[in-house]
Amino acid sequence: MKIQYKILPLVFILTFGFYACDVERLPETQITDPTFWRSENDLRMAANYLYTFLPGLPVTSDVWSDDAFAIGPNPISDGTRLPPATDGNYNNNYNLIRAANNIMEKAPNALETGVDQETVDLYIGEARFFRAWAYFNLVQRYGNVPLILTTLTENDEKLFAPADSRENIVNTIYDDLDFAITSLRSPSRLGASGYGRISSTAAMAFKSRVALFEGTFAKYHQKGDANKHLNIAVSAAKACMESGEHDLFHSYFDLYQYGGEGPSNRENILVRQYGVSIAESVLFHNAQRTLETGAANPTKALVDSYLMVDGLPINKSPLYKKPSSILEDFEDRDQRMLATLFKQGDSYIATQPTFNVPNLSFQRTGYANRRYANITDWQNSRSFIDYTIIRYAEVLLNYVEAKFELEGTISDEDLDITINRLRTRAGISHLTIAFAAQNDLDLLEEIRRERRVELALEGFRYWDLIRWKIAEVELPKAVLGNYYFEEEFGSAVTPEVNEDNYIVLQRAENRSFNPSRDYLWPLPINELGLNPSLEQNPNW
Numbered sequence: 001m002k003i004q005y006k007i008l009p010l011v012f013i014l015t016f017g018f019y020a021c022d023v024e025r026l027p028e029t030q031i032t033d034p035t036f037w038r039s040e041n042d043l044r045m046a047a048n049y050l051y052t053f054l055p056g057l058p059v060t061s062d063v064w065s066d067d068a069f070a071i072g073p074n075p076i077s078d079g080t081r082l083p084p085a086t087d088g089n090y091n092n093n094y095n096l097i098r099a100a101n102n103i104m105e106k107a108p109n110a111l112e113t114g115v116d117q118e119t120v121d122l123y124i125g126e127a128r129f130f131r132a133w134a135y136f137n138l139v140q141r142y143g144n145v146p147l148i149l150t151t152l153t154e155n156d157e158k159l160f161a162p163a164d165s166r167e168n169i170v171n172t173i174y175d176d177l178d179f180a181i182t183s184l185r186s187p188s189r190l191g192a193s194g195y196g197r198i199s200s201t202a203a204m205a206f207k208s209r210v211a212l213f214e215g216t217f218a219k220y221h222q223k224g225d226a227n228k229h230l231n232i233a234v235s236a237a238k239a240c241m242e243s244g245e246h247d248l249f250h251s252y253f254d255l256y257q258y259g260g261e262g263p264s265n266r267e268n269i270l271v272r273q274y275g276v277s278i279a280e281s282v283l284f285h286n287a288q289r290t291l292e293t294g295a296a297n298p299t300k301a302l303v304d305s306y307l308m309v310d311g312l313p314i315n316k317s318p319l320y321k322k323p324s325s326i327l328e329d330f331e332d333r334d335q336r337m338l339a340t341l342f343k344q345g346d347s348y349i350a351t352q353p354t355f356n357v358p359n360l361s362f363q364r365t366g367y368a369n370r371r372y373a374n375i376t377d378w379q380n381s382r383s384f385i386d387y388t389i390i391r392y393a394e395v396l397l398n399y400v401e402a403k404f405e406l407e408g409t410i411s412d413e414d415l416d417i418t419i420n421r422l423r424t425r426a427g428i429s430h431l432t433i434a435f436a437a438q439n440d441l442d443l444l445e446e447i448r449r450e451r452r453v454e455l456a457l458e459g460f461r462y463w464d465l466i467r468w469k470i471a472e473v474e475l476p477k478a479v480l481g482n483y484y485f486e487e488e489f490g491s492a493v494t495p496e497v498n499e500d501n502y503i504v505l506q507r508a509e510n511r512s513f514n515p516s517r518d519y520l521w522p523l524p525i526n527e528l529g530l531n532p533s534l535e536q537n538p539n540w
Helices: 011-017 040-051 088-113 117-142 166-183 200-221 224-242 287-292 300-304 335-340 375-380 392-407 412-417 418-428 433-438 444-453 462-466 523-529
Strands: 267-273 347-349 352-354 388-390 479-483 503-507
Touching: 011 479, 040 444, 088 117, 088 224, 117 166, 117 200, 117 224, 200 267, 200 388, 200 392, 200 462, 224 392, 224 479, 267 392, 287 375, 300 392, 335 444, 347 375, 375 503, 388 392, 392 412, 392 418, 412 418, 412 479, 412 503, 433 444, 444 462
Parallel strands: none
Antiparallel strands: 267 388, 347 352, 479 503
């Protein structure tokens, strides 16, 4: 059953106020408060609004990284962006924070009309999860930002307060998630009728994401107590793993298809739900058509990271032979590569039912993104395939990476309960300490590789480059695509190629990454004008 994020328009306007273009500047309207906040239904209706802030499909965010390239260059990826006047990444998160604070303050009013404490805490727990979500989005991008934990009136002096420290904000995120973990229901208790709502394990999983980011950011940028955060990441991931609520789904390809939807797929931890059918089209997306026309084409760098079935990278495996055709590139490779990229013979679109070769007019890298592909959806120009925002595979990867970063090594037992479970599903040989030593493999590199291919094109790669402090190494490199097989690609489009005949999308001399500036995003210019106490991030 798909949760319906509905809220009465009048209640929405009067309870939450209008959207503001700056942080918390509109007065709180009190008109409906005496008659609202009196029943569980009121609390649920208010909380439902928060779900509208869940992110949609990240079909284009990987073009920020070295894993994907669109029709043209991306200013985040190539270092050419300028500080914006406004930025929805800033304003929308503060709108969510305001809505969450409002619920946290007013939900206790329902106690006076007989709603029990457990129920009130349940919806406060949802609000605190979403506040943590919003603040993590802000910290990832901007670092220090204003920490606002109450709804503010129009003239509140906190509107003009300086940014709070990253440490204080992250500690608040942990506190919010701890409350959510203890107050929210488990997936099994939510059951099919509650599928789609935030669960206790979603809070655990998200806490592991936050803590891994902060721990590795602190370690590699030499800012803060790395081990504190890494220990939290291990603990939170382990709690989720030991909950017994989640497991890997049997099919990697079906994770991005209708076959992977719903509570029967225990890998799903947090999802953005879409409609059910044309007749019940509450929300829909058009991911396949967007990708078909070149929104996020996989790069050579991503494709080369997929292992051969013997568990070795292409530069070490005796199975790898330089392909003489596009299709040969898929031979003896990780099954996740076949599930992520279109290859000859795959079901494609209504006007071309069977895929042949990438169209270089759109799929400019010579690789085509296969995610969310469905002929019927393509024909209807709308898809209802849900977007899994957090899945159990990420939790396993968070655990093994944080454990290695803490201890400088990893056990075969930990590899078996994490990476090797993913490799079993992908049809490739397991990683062991002995295997790594025998083949001169760097364990940290292999852990990072596993994360890259398992979570490919889901919006993780850019942030991984940021927290590992290797964006300055990877992003200035030339962006390359497939080998240019002229007979197969045809002559309709003749791409630029390098001396090795690989398609060149953007040369290295046209890309840059300034490590003294680009690890944080610029604050919007309008926000600096509205609040003189805010300071722009360094060198922007």
